[in-house]
Amino acid sequence: MFEMLLIEGLAIGACYGLFGVAVAIIYKTSDVVNFAQGEMGMLATFVAYHIMTAYGWPFYLAFPATLLFAILLGMAIEICFLRPAKEPTVLGLLILTLGAEMLLMGLAGWKWGAEQKDFPFLLSVHKNVEIFPGFALNEWTIGVFVLTAVVMVLLFLFFRYSKLGIAMRATQQNENAAKIMGIKVERVFSITWGMSSLIGALAAMFFAARSVLDPNFMMEPFMRAFAAAVLGGLTSIPGVVIGGLILGITENFFGYAWPEWKPIVAFVVIILIITVRPSGLFAKHYVKKV
Amino acid sequence: MGAYGTSLIMMHLHFPFPVAIILAALIAALLGFVIGLPALRLEGPYLAIATLGFGLTIMHVIGRWEIFGGRMGITAPPLDLGIPGSAWSLVLKGDVQIYYLILVIAVLLVIGARNLMKTRVGRAFMSIRDDDIAAEVMGVNLTIFKTMSFAVSAFYAGIAGGLYGFVVSFFDPFSFNLILSILFLVMVVVGGLGSVLGAIMGAVLITYLQYDLLKNVENLPYLGGLLVAVSKQWFTVIGLANFSGIALGLIMIAIVIFEPLGMFGIWIRIKKYWKTWPF
Numbered sequence: 001m002f003e004m005l006l007i008e009g010l011a012i013g014a015c016y017g018l019f020g021v022a023v024a025i026i027y028k029t030s031d032v033v034n035f036a037q038g039e040m041g042m043l044a045t046f047v048a049y050h051i052m053t054a055y056g057w058p059f060y061l062a063f064p065a066t067l068l069f070a071i072l073l074g075m076a077i078e079i080c081f082l083r084p085a086k087e088p089t090v091l092g093l094l095i096l097t098l099g100a101e102m103l104l105m106g107l108a109g110w111k112w113g114a115e116q117k118d119f120p121f122l123l124s125v126h127k128n129v130e131i132f133p134g135f136a137l138n139e140w141t142i143g144v145f146v147l148t149a150v151v152m153v154l155l156f157l158f159f160r161y162s163k164l165g166i167a168m169r170a171t172q173q174n175e176n177a178a179k180i181m182g183i184k185v186e187r188v189f190s191i192t193w194g195m196s197s198l199i200g201a202l203a204a205m206f207f208a209a210r211s212v213l214d215p216n217f218m219m220e221p222f223m224r225a226f227a228a229a230v231l232g233g234l235t236s237i238p239g240v241v242i243g244g245l246i247l248g249i250t251e252n253f254f255g256y257a258w259p260e261w262k263p264i265v266a267f268v269v270i271i272l273i274i275t276v277r278p279s280g281l282f283a284k285h286y287v288k289k290v
Numbered sequence: 291m292g293a294y295g296t297s298l299i300m301m302h303l304h305f306p307f308p309v310a311i312i313l314a315a316l317i318a319a320l321l322g323f324v325i326g327l328p329a330l331r332l333e334g335p336y337l338a339i340a341t342l343g344f345g346l347t348i349m350h351v352i353g354r355w356e357i358f359g360g361r362m363g364i365t366a367p368p369l370d371l372g373i374p375g376s377a378w379s380l381v382l383k384g385d386v387q388i389y390y391l392i393l394v395i396a397v398l399l400v401i402g403a404r405n406l407m408k409t410r411v412g413r414a415f416m417s418i419r420d421d422d423i424a425a426e427v428m429g430v431n432l433t434i435f436k437t438m439s440f441a442v443s444a445f446y447a448g449i450a451g452g453l454y455g456f457v458v459s460f461f462d463p464f465s466f467n468l469i470l471s472i473l474f475l476v477m478v479v480v481g482g483l484g485s486v487l488g489a490i491m492g493a494v495l496i497t498y499l500q501y502d503l504l505k506n507v508e509n510l511p512y513l514g515g516l517l518v519a520v521s522k523q524w525f526t527v528i529g530l531a532n533f534s535g536i537a538l539g540l541i542m543i544a545i546v547i548f549e550p551l552g553m554f555g556i557w558i559r560i561k562k563y564w565k566t567w568p569f
Binding site: 033081085099101102105106110226227261267268270275279 | 338339343344475476479534535538546
């Protein structure tokens with residue numbers, strides 16, 4: 001029982017962590033929490049659903065098509081909405097993303113209606129695979145672990161060694177200096193949004209496979225992923241994933257002990273932790289200089 | 291909190307309405323003070339998640355607690371301005387009567403807010419908003435004024451909630467959800483951030499859009515027919531009810547891009563234009 005709770009908590013936590021990474025990537029480069037993140041993932045999942053059910057594409061084609069759509073969606077939102085804003089404040093950008101959230105949610109509701117649908121995903125929660133004798137995991141869990149590990153390694157390599165990754169880090173540290181060095185900062189921003197949208201869509205499809213698909217389904221996971229990201233410290237990507245894992249485990253164990261308080265226990269824990277450590281567990285605390 | 295507080299105090303303790311709503315607002319203010327405590331150390335997204343978490347927690351606690359009616363919600367008692375059950379009883383019935391009561395309270399509170407912003411406390415609030423470190427250096431006590439701003443804001447929200455409870459006459463914890471908070475934010479942004487007058491203008495406009503104009507999109511002149519046709523072609527007609535979300539989202543985006551100060555900004559520009567007119 002204990003191992004089951006632990007593994008399930010870890011798996012859900014990894015999913016939160018993955019989605020939190022999507023939030024953190026945008027926060028790292030542009031200092032804005034993207035409230036439309038959940039709805040971007042939701043829309044991408046709906047697109048996957050639509051091309052699989054309405055056009056009858058197999059999963060292997062629909063999956064990359066959806067990821068491509070997610071990248072384009074992220075870049076489109078950056079280019080159409082965030083870029084034209086003149087000298088935006090952080091609050092202004094935040095309101096922009098909230099506006100985008102309402103817009104996307106409305107579009108999805110308009111197109112697909114509010115009724116709940118089952119998302120046909122390749123990996124099922126109900127099918128178990130025996131990894132080694134006497135120890136079985138369901139496909140979904142394995143998929144989450146593999147995906148999170150792969151994304152983490154790729155992100156690490158990307159930020160460490162690729163030219164684009166280094167440009168992104170430079171933009172984050174000092175936008176003006178990066179511009180002087182010949183980095184096209186605006187292009188970096190739209191690529192960041194595309195990347196974040198891609199990771200968000202991946203995580204959203206996993207969430208949809210676990211629950212149901214409707215225009216609101218990403219609201220709660222987004223809140224939790226955001227909380228996980230804050231817990232780990234928004235600026236540290238491994239911290240975000242660890243935050244997600246802690247959140248997943250806490251929630252699962254408390255949920256087993258007191259099922260009725262499951263939805264909020266994570267938030268109570270997080271409020272307590274960030275009151276003690278205001279910048280999250282793993283980020284360097286940044287002291288504002290005058 | 292305000293809605294629950296007012297209704298419960300009136301139902302169980304049999305207090306008259308004015309006492310009940312002020313008590314409920316004070317309870318809300320106390321809660322705001324508690325939420326303001328971690329706010330002293332947090333900023334930006336960290337503060338956002340803390341307030342969101344508090345909101346969810348309170349919603350859930352109310353949903354679980356018997357006295358609050360649980361998930362089923364409660365029905366507001368009759369709105370009685372006098373002392374219930376005595377000769378002084380004055381029950382307000384119908385939307386029009388309640389409207390006048392709310393109008394009076396709203397005007398009083400707006401005058402209160404405007405005056406508050408002109409006092410020492412209001413100036414302290416503004417200086418903290420502009421730059422908290424500079425404010426602290428000038429001798430503004432951050433601890434007191436930051437928590438106080440949360441408490442004052444919660445007091446206002448408490449009164450608003452208390453009145454809202456009577457307007458809808460039935461509510462459950464999920465009536466006061468995140469979407470409602472976002473809607474309030476839209477109102478403030480559309481009206482103009484940091485201005486009491488702007489907030490009212492925004493509230494009027496958005497409420498009109500939300501509850502009147504966009505409720506029956508199909509019946510709009512010109513646009514309605516077009517939208518139904520578009521829905522039939524590419525979308526679903528049932529889902530057209532979601533159009534208000536799309537419209538509000540677009541309004542928010544447009545305001546930030548084109549007019550960051552909102553309607554209040556437009557108003558200031560017009561005023562300036564006429565003041566300096568031939569030039």
